[in-house]
Amino acid sequence: MENIEEMANYCLNCKLKPCSEKGCPIKTQIPEFISEIKNNNLKKAYNILQENNICSHICSIICPQEEQCEGSCIRGIKSYPTHIGLLEKYVNEWAEKEGYNYKINIEKSVGKKVAIIGSGPAGIECGFELLKNGYEVDIYEKDSIPGGILIYGIPDFRLSKNYVEEVINKLEEMGAKFITNKELGKDFSLKEISEKYDAVFLGIGAPKSSRYSLYEKELKNIYDSDVFLKAYNENKFLKNLGTVVVIGGGNVAMDSARVAVKMGAEKVKILYRRDRKHMPAREIELDDAIKDGVEFKELIRVVSANEINRKY
Ligand code: SF4
Structure with a gap:
């Protein structure tokens, strides 16, 4: 699909809007904001998005749309779904470029x-x-x-x-x-x-990683993904990483592998128990990890962290 106009016109403006009702956890008004792109009213499209979700721009970048809104799009039954994520990103980037802001309406104080x-x-x-x-x-x-x-x-x-x-x-x-x-x-x-x-x-999230039951207690240089990613995000790069092995095939595994590359690891390998097409990570995350030079070792079931240390 070539341009935004085509992408927007591809949406059927479905009455039941499964993309929104079934696919979006925060019920973004998808056909409504896409209709405003069709009308060339980007201000209104932006207002609709912001009114519902202050993180609209962030969601357009990191949400797994293929499983959520796009995964529920009617268009996807016979062909490919409407590119909802790209359209949402386009509207947010437009507002950013134009310096356009939308002031959210605030109700009268309830005194609580x-x-x-x-x-x-x-x-x-x-x-x-x-x-x-x-x-x-x-x-x-x-x-x-x-x-x-x-x-x-x-x-x-x-x-x-x-x-x-x-x-x-x-x-x-x-x-x-x-x-x-x-x-x-x-x-x-x-x-x-x-x-x-x-x-x-x-809203404290799930800050503790689940521990790998096969970790040997005395083993050094094993990091939970949250600790590893936090170190990178705080610019506290780990030195002399050598070869880094990441166990798992989800988005956090891809982030960790790419972070290891950025921290200067000599080699980064992802070990996953199934094959690549069954990895839960988004396609785009997999592609980016490959572009960064991450190697994939498929069909590997980790039985001992000590053994991994010896092998890699
Ligand atoms: S289901 Fe797809 S085609 Fe229908 S309104 Fe939603 S995005 Fe548009």
Whole structure:
């Protein structure tokens, strides 16, 4: 498909809109915003997207559209689906280029204050909905920069930190207060915070990696992906990596492998128990990892981390 106009016109504007109702976890008004692209009204398309999702630009870059909205698109039954992700990205890039902003409407104050623990995607979207509906919001973050996994988990070559900063700024403009370097269970308890606010939302994510049951305790130089990715995102590059082996075939595995390349590893290999076409990572992530020189070792079941260390 050549251009945006063609992409937009390909959408059938379905009444039941399965792309939105079934495929999108936050019910983006997909046919509606695409209709505005068809009408050449990009301002309205942007407004529709922003009104529903303050992270629209970020979602257009990192959402697994092929499993979600595009995976539910009617067009995909007989042919390829509407390129919803690309259209959403196009509208956001247009607004960025034009310096166009949309001021979100905020309801009259309801006189209630909510504490949100965690400033990752869940905390951001929860804060956004509450602010729109007239609540006061304080967002607590254990690290020094708000954004959670968007800052510390996803590498900047996949998602520019500027887009996250932009979202945080917008929330602040709407009235949110970010309180950083404050961790639940360390700097305050749930009881303390519950007493101070009308409600508490826990958006702490799943910060601990699941441990590989075959790790030998004494083995050195094994990193959980969250620790490894955080080191990269904080510019704390690990030195003399040599050959790096990444176990797994999902998006986080691809990020980790590409981060190892950027940190200067001599070789990076992904070991996966099935073949490449069954890897859960997005096609685009696989392609980028290949472009970065990552090697794939398929049909390998890891039975001993010690053995891996000897082999690679
Ligand atoms: S299902 Fe596909 S064709 Fe129908 S409205 Fe959604 S994006 Fe357009």
